[in-house]
Each structure stands twice: as C-alpha cells, then as structure tokens.
Amino acid sequence: xxxxxxxxxxxxxxxxxxxxxxxxxxxxxxxxxxxxxxxxxxxxxxxxxxxxxxxxxxxxxxxxxxxxxx
Numbered sequence: 001x002x003x004x005x006x007x008x009x010x011x012x013x014x015x016x017x018x019x020x021x022x023x024x025x026x027x028x029x030x031x032x033x034x035x036x037x038x039x040x041x042x043x044x045x046x047x048x049x050x051x052x053x054x055x056x057x058x059x060x061x062x063x064x065x066x067x068x069x070x
Contacts, residue, residue: 024055 024039025031031043039055047053 026053 022033022036022039025033025041026043026046028043028045030045031041034040034042034052040052041055042050042052044050
C-alpha cells in the first residue's frame with residue numbers, strides 16, 4: 001500500500017525552520033544569531049566586514065534621541 005511507503009512529509013522540517021526565523025533577522029541564509037535576547041546577529045551579505053548587527057526597536061531609538069537632545 002502507498003500509506004506504508006510514505007510515512008512523513010520530507011518538507012515539514014524545512015517549512016518549520018523557515019517559520020521559526022525571528023522577524024528582526026535578515027532573510028539571508030548565511031545569517032547567524034549571536035544573541036537572541038539582545039537581537040544581535042552576523043551576516044556577511046548585510047555587512048561585508050563581519051561586524052555584529054544589533055537591531056533596535058523604533059521606540060528605543062526615539063527614546064535615545066530624545067534623551068540626547070535634552
């Protein structure tokens with residue numbers, strides 16, 4: 001029977017790994033997360049020098065700018 005031959009979907013793990021990517025991470029396959037909680041990662045396509053990229057929320061950036069203006 002066919003049901004005995006096919007027991008799992010081979011694409012299931014690939015699809016799940018794509019959906020597990022955080023929204024703040026770039027879409028490049030080479031991107032490696034350095035610190036998940038602080039949103040730090042390294043991607044040689046985004047930054048050819050290999051520096052660590054740190055994503056900030058818009059509210060954090062606005063707060064920093066407002067504090068520096070005062």
